[in-house]
Amino acid sequence: MSTTSSDPLVALGALPGVTDAVDSVRKAVDRVYGHRVMRRRSNEVTAEAALRGARGSAALSGADWNLEEMRRRSDFSGDDEARVIGAALRLTAEAGQLLSIWRQSPLRVLARLHLVAAGSAAVEDAVGRPRLAGESVDEPLIEASLPDADEVAGRLDGLSRLILSGSEAPALVMAAVVHGELLALRPFGSYNGLVARTAERIVLIGSGLDPKSICPAEVGHAEQGRAAYAAAFDGYVSGTPEGMAAWIRHCGRSAELGARESTAVCEALQRGAA
16 A cells, blocks of 8 residues: 555654654664663563553553552552552553454454453443443543444444554554544543553554564653643544644654663663662
């Protein structure tokens, strides 16, 4: 596919500032992968990136715990914040296991992610499927109008077809669109933000941009703050070229900051401090 008519994401890749964002992300990721620690201890960096990514994603969903508390705890069923933390941890652990299914059936993966996020507290008939007409959505931070169930079904199908058809656009563009669309739809009754950010992670891993999952964009989303995240998302929802470009650039900056976090982890491992 080489035309914008058959590959709609190509046009997004040409929006103002997006090419620069793509280049910056690639350079930041390459720096981490080129670190000497990655030759021998990449599994440790991946594990730490997963923990920090889970922390960042949970913070955007209202559970802002420090890393040491997350390391210390083993029971995440006690209250709402603990359940969000537990969901985020389970999702980051699951993301890398779903790549082959994602390439064949993205909607199955999204259902699985929601099931994993809900965990043992799930209400059986409402988990792992898009919400039905009249069902409510609990999603902190996101205040955009909520599409009805029919619109959700249609747009999810369109998103699935877009993913399956592939794109010549950079991985960052696809990841940002998947993330933004899932946030806009909020297809499940709960944990939509966590699922959307995990889907972004899956795209970045599966595209080959970050195959070892060591550049957690969730860290960068949290570092830039909830207000900046919500404002950038408003740009996505607007559908304007300026708004879409701002959202993609925001996602790019988040991936850069995630890469910077893992670079710091590499340096700490090298010093023997982590």
